[in-house]
Amino acid sequence: MSYQVAVLSGDGIGPEVMAEARKVLAEVEARFKLDINYTEYDVGGIAIDNHGCPLPDATLKGCEAADAILFGSVGGPKWEHLPPNDQPERGALLPLRGHFELFCNLRPAKLHDGLEHMSPLRSDISARGFDVLCVRELTGGIYFGKPKGRQGEGDDEEAFDTMRYSRREITRIARIAFEAARGRKNKVTSVDKANVLACSVLWRQVVEEVAKDFPDVTLEHIYIDNATMQLLRRPDEFDVMLCSNLFGDILSDEIAMLTGSMGLLSSASMNSTGFGLFEPAGGSAPDIAGKGIANPVAQILSAALMLRHSLKQEEAASAIERAVSQALSAGYLTGELLTADQRSQAKSTKQMGDFIANAI
Amino acid sequence: MSYQVAVLSGDGIGPEVMAEARKVLAEVEARFKLDINYTEYDVGGIAIDNHGCPLPDATLKGCEAADAILFGSVGGPKWEHLPPNDQPERGALLPLRGHFELFCNLRPAKLHDGLEHMSPLRSDISARGFDVLCVRELTGGIYFGKPKGRQGEGDDEEAFDTMRYSRREITRIARIAFEAARGRKNKVTSVDKANVLACSVLWRQVVEEVAKDFPDVTLEHIYIDNATMQLLRRPDEFDVMLCSNLFGDILSDEIAMLTGSMGLLSSASMNSTGFGLFEPAGGSAPDIAGKGIANPVAQILSAALMLRHSLKQEEAASAIERAVSQALSAGYLTGELLTADQRSQAKSTKQMGDFIANAI
Numbered sequence A, B: 001m002s003y004q005v006a007v008l009s010g011d012g013i014g015p016e017v018m019a020e021a022r023k024v025l026a027e028v029e030a031r032f033k034l035d036i037n038y039t040e041y042d043v044g045g046i047a048i049d050n051h052g053c054p055l056p057d058a059t060l061k062g063c064e065a066a067d068a069i070l071f072g073s074v075g076g077p078k079w080e081h082l083p084p085n086d087q088p089e090r091g092a093l094l095p096l097r098g099h100f101e102l103f104c105n106l107r108p109a110k111l112h113d114g115l116e117h118m119s120p121l122r123s124d125i126s127a128r129g130f131d132v133l134c135v136r137e138l139t140g141g142i143y144f145g146k147p148k149g150r151q152g153e154g155d156d157e158e159a160f161d162t163m164r165y166s167r168r169e170i171t172r173i174a175r176i177a178f179e180a181a182r183g184r185k186n187k188v189t190s191v192d193k194a195n196v197l198a199c200s201v202l203w204r205q206v207v208e209e210v211a212k213d214f215p216d217v218t219l220e221h222i223y224i225d226n227a228t229m230q231l232l233r234r235p236d237e238f239d240v241m242l243c244s245n246l247f248g249d250i251l252s253d254e255i256a257m258l259t260g261s262m263g264l265l266s267s268a269s270m271n272s273t274g275f276g277l278f279e280p281a282g283g284s285a286p287d288i289a290g291k292g293i294a295n296p297v298a299q300i301l302s303a304a305l306m307l308r309h310s311l312k313q314e315e316a317a318s319a320i321e322r323a324v325s326q327a328l329s330a331g332y333l334t335g336e337l338l339t340a341d342q343r344s345q346a347k348s349t350k351q352m353g354d355f356i357a358n359a360i
């Protein structure tokens, strides 16, 4: 079996961490006898510099011809003066999500054993650990709803966005959340604002209906404002959190920050054919780009998610995840995960990649 | 000078904590020779029980005739089966905000000296303390934007909400944030999602324009997802946070939870005439209602906000705030603010009210 992967390293630390992911992928290909062909394409700021737009046609065509997209990260101060629509994040990520209908975003976040002190939570709360999977709807809601725009003049000038969800859109993302819960702690917490939003009232209703097909999974509903609070007090009581596009954007970032180790978190965005875009959850971190100190783990784990979800190579995916766990439990860490007095033991981007590749 | 205050105690702990606020108000009236007339009205669940709807006409008329509304809290399990529109929170708070155009919501939240251990944040973060004022727009955005509803059938059935902001609405709330910053640390952080929402693009633009009139105040912009994260790492770096209705709902609750002492936080919702609704930031807490253990401080502080903002009695307001500070620094606390081994020293709702009234 041979696979095509479109590699979009992007800006900032993207290319450095991608190099380590490729190194690890080369090892699993050899070990599991996979034939993966990679083609690199510009995306984001570098694409603006080289081709005048953040998502050039050639990149989109290349992605269309691939089985999956391995994505780095985009953006940086150099392109922040551009109008919102032309900026790297907005101009590349949103069109990719829309074009390939990547409606399902999975963002797993757990507090790793031994890294509890990195969490911004009080020690007695972080000591209990947590392991949350945020299932975010990614192609609907207020991100893509029409009409969206501006009208009027002077003081009456107004802007408007439309939040919109259909029964079909809610059903398909809800099913994914319930299925994911089955492989975990059998609990789904659906996040909404049903006391204010018409979309949330429908959301809650459809989620209740889907739940009937999963009698073994416990369902609870929580308002977004309350979710933001409860995650701070009792993160360990959540399992799968099912969110609309906007609420998932907010909550998945809150949860990521609660781990205190964003450099370990990756994200999968998929459509119904299994095609997907896999990327680190953190950003392009322009401040540390080029220094060889960025943590490549999130990028490496996004390669594992790609193997699992798009290439259906579960064994290869698990092998990567095991190798990463081995590095972390051995205390093999980049600088941002170490306290000031341990900093001298910090591993470089390349050292992390080498260790994990060797552990395959 | 004589004032009319509409007292809407509502459900759960509302009536108990309101009794203590009234006790404290009686003391400041005597000391500062104020003539305040109170009239009680049903609101929320109790109004549903007594009159069939959460905001009866008589209550609304009473509020119209008053200079301010002193609000307790509404809601509870008894009314949760009702359709969203008829529930106490949705059916009373939103119409009151809309009817009186209470566009400006102030939610101050600070970590009190000596109560750092209550914060869910890691001790080195909470040790730095924080003091944030969330200025939330309260009558616009996706809460009130039209059209809002449902259409279609079967799998195509869809719901929609409209987020809508005019230049006028953004200007007036922004001015309040900048003015508030002047009495504080001269910094405004405006929260938006300008990389996705048309409303946020206009929001950012108008806030920039208003900022020109306040050259002494520093302005920064932050995306809502990033704000949710940064508050966890460096809450001490924020001063005034300026938010739209939905983002303010989420962020003000996150900040409240970060203090770990929701029972101390109050909220002011005002219109341009100075008329306002003043309430504790926490909910009706039906689980502890009637036990005499609820913390009355938030309700007492909401009376102080009422004196300051609607009745323009700054001295009386400060007197209440000083009396509260005195109680807290004396370690005079209700049970939820004490650790298990200190719990035997917990003060009752009534004891707290008495102490603060005596300290006036």
Ligand SMILES: CC(C)[C@H](C(=O)O)[C@@H](O)C(=O)O
Binding pocket: A089, A090, A093, A094, A249, B195, B196, B225
């Ligand atoms: C860059 C931005 C448009 C994007 C989003 O809001 O979805 C980002 O925050 C994310 O979560 O991937």
Ligand SMILES: CC(C)[C@H](C(=O)O)[C@@H](O)C(=O)O
Binding pocket: A195, A196, A225, B089, B090, B093, B094, B249
């Ligand atoms: C009850 C609800 C409608 C309300 C809101 O979302 O504004 C509440 O959460 C609040 O913040 O006062």
